[in-house]
Amino acid sequence: KSIYPKNKEHFKKLIPFAKKIFKICKKNKIPFVIYGSFPHFYHTKDETMNVNDIDVLVKEKYIPKIAEELKKHQIKLKPYPYGAIIKKGKLKVEVDKMDKEYNSTRKYNSFFKNTKKIDFYGIKINIFSLKQVEDIYKVAILRTKDDKVKIGRKIKSLEKFLGRKLR
Numbered sequence: 001k002s003i004y005p006k007n008k009e010h011f012k013k014l015i016p017f018a019k020k021i022f023k024i025c026k027k028n029k030i031p032f033v034i035y036g037s038f039p040h041f042y043h044t045k046d047e048t049m050n051v052n053d054i055d056v057l058v059k060e061k062y063i064p065k066i067a068e069e070l071k072k073h074q075i076k077l078k079p080y081p082y083g084a085i086i087k088k089g090k091l092k093v094e095v096d097k098m099d100k101e102y103n104s105t106r107k108y109n110s111f112f113k114n115t116k117k118i119d120f121y122g123i124k125i126n127i128f129s130l131k132q133v134e135d136i137y138k139v140a141i142l143r144t145k146d147d148k149v150k151i152g153r154k155i156k157s158l159e160k161f162l163g164r165k166l167r
Contacts, residue, residue: 005041005051010090015121017091018054022123024069030062032095032126033115035136039128040154042118044161049154053092058083060097134158134166 005011025032036055040046058066063084067077070086077084083096115126128136137158141151159165 003045003047005037005049006047007050007052011051014051014054014091017088018093019121019123020073021054021056021070021075021086021093022120022125024073025058025066026123028065028069030058030065030069032056032058032062034120034125034127035132036094036128037154039116039130039133040158042127043130043133044158046157046161049157053094055094055096057096057098063095063097066095134162138166 022032024030034054034056036053037049037051038054041049041051063079067079067084070077075086075088077086077095083094086093086095114129114132116129117124117126120127137151137155141148141155144151155166
């Protein structure tokens with residue numbers, strides 16, 4: 001039985017859109033890792049949470065290449081300070097650049113170490129491990145000005161799953 005987040009219908013539409021982006025990245029040898037709410041959902045199977053978009057981390061040097069390749073497929077990419085947003089209607093893949101601020105707060109040398117390789121509906125991809133999700137939430141809550149409530153809810157959900165407070 002497939003497990004879906006609370007927003008099942010939106011998520012079912014998001015999957016093929018995200019797969020299309022991932023296939024373009026893989027074909028062009030652009031390494032990426034999924035982080036954020038999808039790995040949280042994947043690891044916890046929490047059907048009460050929403051997965052509104054897919055968050056991906058890439059090295060900054062690959063963002064122009066992604067933009068160039070997406071253009072060939074008539075997919076628009078909108079740059080913003082931390083990366084770019086790829087949208088099609090309400091479907092969204094957010095591409096964030098791996099920056100020094102995230103890296104300096106992490107124990108790992110690389111976002112690609114300690115990730116988990118999974119089958120994302122027919123495509124092999126890397127996602128954050130549960131420990132990495134925990135670590136990134138701790139960084140995100142300190143870093144954000146706008147999303148404290150949203151990130152706070154995600155932290156509470158993860159703490160409930162783990163049976164302990166995030167340290």
